[in-house]
Amino acid sequence: xxxxxxxxxxxxxxxxxxxxxxxxxxxxxxxxxxxxxxxxxxxxxxxxxxxxxxxxxxxxxxxxxxxxxxxxxxxxxxxxxxxxxxxxxxxxxxxxxxxxxxxxxxxxxxxxxxxxxxxxxxxxxxxxxxxxxxxxxxxxxxxxxxxxxxxxxxxxxxxxxxxxxxxxxxxxxxxxxxxxxxxxxxxxxxxxxxxxxxxxxxxxxxxxxxxxxxxxxxxxxxxxxxxxxxxxxxxxxxxxxxxxxxxxxxxxxxxxxxxxxxxxxxxxxxxxxxxxxxxxxxxxxxxxxxxxxxxxxxxxxxxxxxxxxxxxxxxxxxxxxxxxxxxxxxxxxxxxxxxxxxxxxxxxxxxxxxxxxxxxx
Numbered sequence: 001x002x003x004x005x006x007x008x009x010x011x012x013x014x015x016x017x018x019x020x021x022x023x024x025x026x027x028x029x030x031x032x033x034x035x036x037x038x039x040x041x042x043x044x045x046x047x048x049x050x051x052x053x054x055x056x057x058x059x060x061x062x063x064x065x066x067x068x069x070x071x072x073x074x075x076x077x078x079x080x081x082x083x084x085x086x087x088x089x090x091x092x093x094x095x096x097x098x099x100x101x102x103x104x105x106x107x108x109x110x111x112x113x114x115x116x117x118x119x120x121x122x123x124x125x126x127x128x129x130x131x132x133x134x135x136x137x138x139x140x141x142x143x144x145x146x147x148x149x150x151x152x153x154x155x156x157x158x159x160x161x162x163x164x165x166x167x168x169x170x171x172x173x174x175x176x177x178x179x180x181x182x183x184x185x186x187x188x189x190x191x192x193x194x195x196x197x198x199x200x201x202x203x204x205x206x207x208x209x210x211x212x213x214x215x216x217x218x219x220x221x222x223x224x225x226x227x228x229x230x231x232x233x234x235x236x237x238x239x240x241x242x243x244x245x246x247x248x249x250x251x252x253x254x255x256x257x258x259x260x261x262x263x264x265x266x267x268x269x270x271x272x273x274x275x276x277x278x279x280x281x282x283x284x285x286x287x288x289x290x291x292x293x294x295x296x297x298x299x300x301x302x303x304x305x306x307x308x309x310x311x312x313x314x315x316x317x318x319x320x321x322x323x324x325x326x327x328x329x330x331x332x333x334x335x336x337x338x339x340x341x342x343x344x345x346x347x348x349x350x351x352x353x354x355x356x357x358x359x360x361x
Contacts, residue, residue, distance in 0.1 A: 033079065034111065037068035044217070046073050046095050048240040053093045054142060054249040054285035055120055057218065057237035061209045064091075067108045072100045075108045078206055080357040087345065089357050090118045091206040093125055102128050115344030119354060120207050120288060126339040130299045134341040137300045139308055141293035141325065143286040143333035147247070147277040150284070152270075159330050160266060167267025170260075171224040171231065175275065178215040181223060185230045187213055193254040198319065199360060206358050207290070211235060211252045220248060222272050224255070224264050231256050234268045239285070247283035248276060288338055292325030295337070303347050304340070319360070 038046070043066070047056060050073060059076040065088075067075040073096025079086040096104045105128055109116060118129060119139065126136040152161045167173075190211060194200050203210035212219075220236040232255030236248035250272075253265045273284055291312040294305060312321050342350045355361040 033065040034067060036066040037070060038066070038074060043074065048243050048245075050095045050097055050241075051239055052241045052246065053122065054144060054239055054247070054287060055092050055207075055237075056095065056239045057249070057251075058092050058120075058206070058209045059095060061205060063205070067111065069096075069104055069107060072096050072104050072107075075104065077108075078357055080353050082349070082353060085115075087353055088112045088116050089206065089353065090116070091120050093121055098124075101125070105129065113344075116342070117345065117350055117353060118339070118341040121339050121341065123337065123339065126297075126341055129341045129343075132343070134343045135299060135301045135304075136297060136339050136341045137304045137308070138294050138297050138337045139304075139340040140288040140290045140338040141328075142288045142336045142338050143328045143331065144247075144336065145273070145284045145286070145331060145333045147273065147281055147284055150273065150277075156332055157330075159263070160270065163263030163266035164270050166261040167224075167264055167270075171226045171264055171267065173222055173224050173268050173271040175220060175222050175272075178213070178221065181221075182230060183213055186223075186233065189230065189232065189256055190254050192257050196257055202359050204359050207288070209237060209251055211254075218245070220272070222268050224268050226259075231259055232264050232268060234265060234272065236272060245281065247281050247285060248272070249285040249287050251287065286328045286331060286333060289321065289325035289328050290319070291321040292328075293335060293337060297337075297339075301347050304350070307347070307351060 043060075047059060051057070051059065059074075064076050064078050067077065073094060075090055075094045076092060077088045077090045080089050090108075094101060094104050094108070101124065105125070109132065116134075118125065118134070121129075126134075130136050151157075152164065190213075194203075218238040220238070222234050222236070223230055224232040233252075234250055234254075235252035237251045238245045238248055240246060250269055253269075255265055276284055291308045294308045294312065296302075296305065311319060312325075316322050340350075340354075345353070
């Protein structure tokens with residue numbers, strides 16, 4: 001049914017299959033996911049060509065399934081259990097060329113069936129899903145910095161200037177491979193950091209990528225040392241366009257509890273930005289701030305919007321969404337709304353599924 005990809009002259013030439021091969025209904029396909037067709041090398045190739053969103057690297061986290069279409073691209077998704085069935089949750093923009101986006105989404109939905117949830121998607125994906133019967137809501141804001149124009153001048157950047165000055169006096173920042181650091185010290189900082197969070201016993205996933213304490217393709221790691229002791233670090237995930245890295249996302253940020261001066265993690269980010277800009281990269285992302293900047297939008301559920309606003313304003317001790325959004329705003333980055341889309345599920349069922357799937361509860 002499916003034709004294998006072939007490598008020629010160092011580049012992948014992928015044969016386009018018939019759409020009919022991929023348009024089986026969920027009943028015909030059964031409860032199991034369709035086996036992945038791409039090798040790790042092929043998946044990376046698609047990612048480096050079409051993974052231009054800041055959360056593109058989230059596609060490579062453990063425990064997810066893939067809907068692969070040779071010659072087009074792939075959709076990453078997680079199957080969350082609900083009673084006796086499973087609901088597919090897509091947590092990033094599908095990886096394909098813009099011209100193939102609608103086709104890839106149509107094939108995926110024809111295979112999966114009526115119920116599906118998308119989260120962390122951009123306006124283009126939401127606009128394609130809306131006519132297909134999906135409710136769409138703004139649920140987050142993405143913060144991106146054009147590196148060429150970013151600077152610390154002006155009254156609004158006072159906090160970051162302070163972080164730069166105090167951090168420069170207190171700590172030394174080094175970019176190091178995993179093999180050159182004390183791995184146990186890294187893990188210990190992560191454990192202590194997590195104990196101060198609402199979910200101390202597990203890592204969040206899907207809408208973020210859990211840390212991996214080992215070398216991993218494409219990941220950059222910057223560490224802060226105070227008097228020779230490791231005190232904090234930031235792990236950066238790459239995103240791509242046309243086969244090259246165009247920027248990095250600050251994905252994992254952790255430091256020793258009670259570390260002074262405050263702002264060491266921001267200092268690490270500022271040092272990394274300096275290096276990325278010197279390398280000629282285009283952009284830097286602070287990632288998405290959940291529930292920040294939620295506003296009415298076309299085809300929305302007003303109930304979901306009110307729920308998001310309530311959690312943002314009243315549940316800070318549990319989710320800290322407001323504090324996270326405020327902190328990202330200090331960089332005066334370009335802000336872009338990100339969306340949730342759902343079909344075949346009620347509002348409360350969708351909220352519960354997402355909380356379970358992301359390990360938030």
